[in-house]
Amino acid sequence: MDLSVTLVHGLSLAAIYGLMAIGISLLWSSIGMINMAHGASFAVAGYAAWAASEAAKPLFLAAFGKTIAGTAAMAGLTLGTGALAGAMMGALIYLLAFLPIHDKPNFPVRSLIVTLALNLATVQVLLWWFGPRQKNLPKIFGTGKVEVLGISARYDQIGTIAATFLILGLVLLWLRVSRKGLEIRAMMQNPEGAVLSGISVRWTALPVTMLTGALAGLAAILLSQTIFVSPTSGAMPLIKGLTIALLGGLGSVPGAVLGAIIIGFLEAVIGAIPFLGQRYVLFGTFLFIIVVLILRPRGLGGLLDEARK
């Protein structure tokens, strides 16, 4: 077993799961909603990017030919479309699962159910519209391998890791410095206090849902470099993101990052061990999470007491 391959593979998995988990965690801590339609945002973004790339392929081929510029333009287009479609899906979730019921009794459970129904409906609509056949996204990082410090990695793995770090850094920076980010962080720390200080729940929730949707969309484009786009492709990232968010302690961003790294490596290791293999990956992850949750009932996050319960 080559350790370095496992390392890189684990890191790239961790990056994508981290994007999903942070979206779920952020949404829970700021507006108290478990978003089960995160997988739907993922799948919709994948399809939107596929449709856009199919439409633009001859155009780009004519304009740039098979050059670096063409690949870069394609990368920009797919990433942009994916993020946009994810954000639109986030807005839809906001309109259906947040706006009508956020001040009604039993909101957390009801929003969970609504998002679950949205997830079911979206998967069926995609299945109906595009059919069950899997779609292939263009390789935005190109194909090939590179050797860095004796560790060999594929382009898409490096691209995924780099892109994730960039995106997460930008998002965290935005949360740290912008006015809206301040409002969102206030909402995370104390929703009631935030409302009393004149922060509108509705106008804070919209950017949060759109942002987390866009994160899911970006995760979809990045993951689609290794797997195909299909109507049910959102289910596994959703479950992974949810488990990582819970493992890290719901509402804790550092916890989610830590959880993503642990789970990513765990998956890579289990998948690489010969007598276990891919079919035991989910088994092993769940077993690990169950053990962690029994030992630490509120996940890994140490910041949990400050976050929403």
Added chain:
Amino acid sequence: MTEKRFYRIGSRPAEIMLPVRGDVPLARRRLPFTRRHLLKWRSRLNPKTLRQERWLADKKPLWWTIALVLLAVSAPFLSNSALTVASIFCIFTAINLLWTLIIGTAGIFSLATLAVVGIGAYASAALNVYLGLPWPLMFLAGGVAGLIVGGFLALPSTRLDGLYYALLTMGFAEICRVFVQQLKPLTPMNGSINNVGSFIPRDWFLQRPGLLLGFAGAFVLMLLALLTFRIVNSERLGMLLQTAREDEAFAEAVGIDYRRARLHVFLISSAGLGVIGAFYAQFYGSISPAVFSLDQLMLLFAMIVIGGLGRAEGAAIGTAIVVLIDKGLLDLGPLRILLVAAIMLAVTLLTHNGLAGARNQFRGWRQRRQSEARARRSEKGGEVMPEEAIEIEDKQAIYYRRFQKRLRDRLKALITPELIEEHRKRPLGQHSDALSRVLNHFRRGEVADKYAILRQSGQFHAYKIVAFSGVRGAPPRLVDDRVYTDINEAYHAVFLLRVNDLMES
């Protein structure tokens, strides 16, 4: 004399009232060995008709009986496919009832329901196929397997919060699926066990008599699940947990060990789910890993959500809707799931607690509207606040007070300096219409605090004004010390006092 007519106001006239026979002693049957009655009869004296009347205060058992009898009676006339749908409905209703016990009564957000069913099914099927366990004992085996798994799952349930526990149980279902598929010696056929012995004879399988027998078994299973629900939810355990739901600290303070009660409910439900699993394996004659799949769980969740969490009728209604769409409208294809999702969405957005809670929600809304309308009405001229009006038993009193208020308003408008001058000139004798009305109102007043003129004893033409106490034996009180030497002057002074009172009221 003709019978007095009553206007039909409110929902009471729609209630079916049975007469109570005065000449026969009241006999209420109890369920044997318990102190429970089957139906909740109540009786009271109707204050208007002065007749004793009796009504059924809780009509739910009636609706349940009608629905169950209709289902049982119509089953033999259904087509083969419809019969299968009915059987599946019965099985899933049984599962959902026990799940409702776990989620609603015990308040444990477990998603391992189907996993427990599957384990019960696999355990009993394996014992039957490999060890030759006869089919009646399979139910026992399934129940024991469910109990053991339930005990294992219950351990972390007190430590973990709702969502964390839900995730854990979801993971447990996934682990079960992988485990069963990998267990080659137990499940050679791609994870499934076939040719399971059954209460349906082998050569009747998928034939008309076999389907009928299968439905009968599923129906009995559902009845047993309903009985379990009733016994657990509305007897001792359910009562303890209801207290704990309202206030955990209070429940603990009065000595209710609610964690233990939750565990008991969880274990009972798990054992029941194991029995259902054994039935499931017998009903299909096989068991496959599909029972652990996430899709199936989501469908089950949709059922319980559409019906409403925590209520038996919710479990039944939700299951009926989803099973009818999913299994009854097979030619719709993938549109079925879309339909289920749409219903789920609509129900969750519009109702607070599923379809079973819709009636209560509607009633609450209607009550709010009615009380708003009442408040608007009473603002115009009421002496009675709406809240007070509910508490006054004799509704005549409300209308009397309202009438008096309006009368006083009319009389206040009549009082003018000219009227007072007219009374000063001639306190007795014929008066104008307005003055007569005012005086008549004064004369009809209540005795308490009514003014009177007291002649001072031993003095000639000396009067003082007193006010009656209104209580027999208690002397009148003196209103002021002024002595009037003319009786007409005293009359007028009383009149002025009363006018003053009227204007102030």
